[in-house]
Amino acid sequence: MAKNSSPARRALGQNALVLAVSIVAAFLVSMIFILALGVSPVDAFVSMFRGALTRKYGLAEVLAKATPLIIIGVGVALATRGGMSNLGGDGQFYIGAICSICVGLFLPPSTPALVVWVLALIVGILSGGFWGGLSGWLKAKFNTSEVIITIMLNYVALYLMGWLVHGPLQAPGGIPQTQALEKSFQLPKIISGTRAHAGIFIALASALLVWWIFKKTTLGYRIQTVGESPDAAVYAGIKTNRYMSLIMALSGAFAGMAGMVEVYGVHYRVLEGISSSFGFTAMLIALLAKLNPLAVVIGSLFISALTVGANSMQIDMSVPTSIVNVVQSLIIFFMLITPAIKSDLLSSISKKRHKKEVA
Amino acid sequence: MSAVLTPVFFVTLLAAGVRMSMPILLAATGEIFAERAGVLNINLEGQMLMGAMVSFLVGYFTHNMFLSLMAGMISGVLMALLMAVACITWHAQQVVVGITLNMFALGFTSFWYRVAFGVTTSPPKADLPGSGEQAIPLLSKIPFLGEILFNQNFLFYISVVLVIVANFVIFRTQFGLKLRASGEYPKAAETMGVNVQRMRYVSMIICGALAGLGGTFLSLISLNRFVDNITASRGFIALAIVIFGKWNPLLVLAASLLFGTTDALQLRLQAVGVELPSQFLLMLPYVLTILMMIITAKRSESPAALAQDYQRESI
Numbered sequence: 001m002a003k004n005s006s007p008a009r010r011a012l013g014q015n016a017l018v019l020a021v022s023i024v025a026a027f028l029v030s031m032i033f034i035l036a037l038g039v040s041p042v043d044a045f046v047s048m049f050r051g052a053l054t055r056k057y058g059l060a061e062v063l064a065k066a067t068p069l070i071i072i073g074v075g076v077a078l079a080t081r082g083g084m085s086n087l088g089g090d091g092q093f094y095i096g097a098i099c100s101i102c103v104g105l106f107l108p109p110s111t112p113a114l115v116v117w118v119l120a121l122i123v124g125i126l127s128g129g130f131w132g133g134l135s136g137w138l139k140a141k142f143n144t145s146e147v148i149i150t151i152m153l154n155y156v157a158l159y160l161m162g163w164l165v166h167g168p169l170q171a172p173g174g175i176p177q178t179q180a181l182e183k184s185f186q187l188p189k190i191i192s193g194t195r196a197h198a199g200i201f202i203a204l205a206s207a208l209l210v211w212w213i214f215k216k217t218t219l220g221y222r223i224q225t226v227g228e229s230p231d232a233a234v235y236a237g238i239k240t241n242r243y244m245s246l247i248m249a250l251s252g253a254f255a256g257m258a259g260m261v262e263v264y265g266v267h268y269r270v271l272e273g274i275s276s277s278f279g280f281t282a283m284l285i286a287l288l289a290k291l292n293p294l295a296v297v298i299g300s301l302f303i304s305a306l307t308v309g310a311n312s313m314q315i316d317m318s319v320p321t322s323i324v325n326v327v328q329s330l331i332i333f334f335m336l337i338t339p340a341i342k343s344d345l346l347s348s349i350s351k352k353r354h355k356k357e358v359a
Numbered sequence: 360m361s362a363v364l365t366p367v368f369f370v371t372l373l374a375a376g377v378r379m380s381m382p383i384l385l386a387a388t389g390e391i392f393a394e395r396a397g398v399l400n401i402n403l404e405g406q407m408l409m410g411a412m413v414s415f416l417v418g419y420f421t422h423n424m425f426l427s428l429m430a431g432m433i434s435g436v437l438m439a440l441l442m443a444v445a446c447i448t449w450h451a452q453q454v455v456v457g458i459t460l461n462m463f464a465l466g467f468t469s470f471w472y473r474v475a476f477g478v479t480t481s482p483p484k485a486d487l488p489g490s491g492e493q494a495i496p497l498l499s500k501i502p503f504l505g506e507i508l509f510n511q512n513f514l515f516y517i518s519v520v521l522v523i524v525a526n527f528v529i530f531r532t533q534f535g536l537k538l539r540a541s542g543e544y545p546k547a548a549e550t551m552g553v554n555v556q557r558m559r560y561v562s563m564i565i566c567g568a569l570a571g572l573g574g575t576f577l578s579l580i581s582l583n584r585f586v587d588n589i590t591a592s593r594g595f596i597a598l599a600i601v602i603f604g605k606w607n608p609l610l611v612l613a614a615s616l617l618f619g620t621t622d623a624l625q626l627r628l629q630a631v632g633v634e635l636p637s638q639f640l641l642m643l644p645y646v647l648t649i650l651m652m653i654i655t656a657k658r659s660e661s662p663a664a665l666a667q668d669y670q671r672e673s674i
Binding site: 033037087148152155156160162163284320323325328330333336 | 638
């Protein structure tokens with residue numbers, strides 16, 4: 001390493017190295033899975049790469065899949081920086097989706113689309129924020145673990161949504177789903193004939209917003225202080241209890257917004273199974289990105305590419321798509337342990353040297 | 360509604376409740392060991408899931424109950440060891456590793472189940488010998504109580520014994536004292552000659568075995584099949600029950616029974632056809648968990664060094 005490199009640059013280099021090692025290790029382990037199926041890993045990875053990155057459809061699909069992950073992911077990163085683990089992304093997403101679709105369903109079809117979108121976005125943000133804020137408030141008030149509460153609230157939201165699409169909001173025809181949005185209320189496509197939609201710009205704006213909050217505002221500074229040293233935060237006059245609710249509400253607001261974007265951009269209605277554990281995936285992406293909102297964008301694109309690629313791998317080679325969960329969790333697992341292993345190795349080497357010198 | 364308020368309804372309800380509470384009880388008992396030693400094992404869910412899937416596969420292909428139980432426990436232990444190595448030896452953050460490994464377990468189990476059975480609309484059943492009820496002679500003839508407590512699966516009897524043994528081990532043995540010391544004040548424990556890291560490893564192994572057994576109970580005995588994410592966050596409910604039960608196996612037993620009965624109640628009510636949307640009944644166990652947490656969390660005193668990494672000071 002060059003002698004004049006700054007510590008920050010060196011840290012970045014080290015992070016990149018750890019990430020690269022972790023990705024390689026995770027792929028090596030998943031190769032064993034694929035080999036055990038009697039499939040050539042090379043063929044499998046080629047099919048994966050082709051499916052995700054060489055066709056217009058694949059690329060568009062990557063963008064579409066990354067959109068909700070980015071939005072939920074930056075929210076999760078914000079909460080984690082504030083010392084709160086938001087595992088309730090799915091629940092907040094459902095609530096945001098179901099509340100925001102009501103805007104489009106109940107406004108007259110002649111309403112300008114922009115009005116509908118802005119209103120729906122606000123409703124998604126408020127409802128998701130309420131659902132997330134609930135677990136922060138409960139923690140501040142009753143000292144409940146936000147990990148457990150957010151997960152429990154996921155199920156409450158899931159069944160609430162289930163009841164609405166089976167009952168009061170069900171469209172005629174017997175299928176458990178709401179009515180579809182007016183065509184004019186749907187978010188425009190950015191690549192025609194695919195599912196890639198304008199929501200990706202909302203996602204990018206969200207990432208920039210969170211980046212800006214932490215870079216430039218006192219709010220971001222305070223959230224960070226509450227997360228890193230709650231005692232110092234109290235000393236500095238920050239009302240940590242109030243911040244717990246606020247942090248979770250902000251985090252939930254992003255997930256609720258993702259619900260709106262997914263409904264208006266992809267499905268045009270609410271139906272069961274609208275989220276495939278986005279919340280947990282977003283948590284892993286936030287960790288992968290080391291809680292950096294801009295890196296969340298890259299992480300989401302990467303994980304979405306894996307998902308889209310895995311779909312084509314399943315079609316071509318019948319390798320189950322759940323391999324994606326294995327790969328992404330292993331990458332993070334290796335990321336978490338690599339620094340420790342490295343320092344262990346280094347210290348054992350220096351000990352040996354030390355012994356030699358003594359001898 | 361008259362079908363609801365009969366003695367038969369209550370007996371079958373409580374018997375089912377006892378049955379439903381077992382997977383959570385086993386996992387929660389394991390978690391007491393881990394947390395008493397200072398490890399916040401959020402990976403409990405993953406350990407249950409692993410146990411549920413591996414024991415189901417072994418049971419389906421060998422038709423041997425003993426082998427399946429062993430497989431379930433061992434897979435739970437392996438999962439727990441992965442967490443232990445990362446958190447105890449390599450000092451990674453416990454909560455983060457737990458979350459990550461839960462996702463790993465979800466992917467792993469879904470992957471291999473699909474490899475074994477393909478995509479099915481009707482999941483195959485294991486139908487293991489011994490997965491039904493085994494009535495205890497005489498005791499099972501006691502009115503009401505006999506049907507509820509002594510006409511259950513053999514694993515239920517074993518589980519209850521395990522909980523009593525766990526209570527004894529934690530509060531009445533030298534090992535239990537060392538375990539609690541490792542979770543309360545590891546530095547002091549170390550100066551008294553306790554190997555804190557080893558205690559934490561041992562507690563994680565016990566926890567993995569019990570969680571794996573809980574998963575096995577779920578897939579082979581309660582439901583007789585495996586489906587993706589079969590545990591449906593029961594591992595997290597078990598975490599809540601540990602807090603509710605104040606890290607005490609006997610209190611946790613009581614809390615699990617309360618919980619299992621609620622779960623059974625919502626199933627019964629659905630079967631009877633109560634005029635309430637089924638979704639609100641399905642919500643019940645999760646709402647109950649939230650209420651439980653609200654009631655107890657403020658007064659609960661967790662082990663002082665819970666979720667804190669312990670590093671031996673180098674000499």
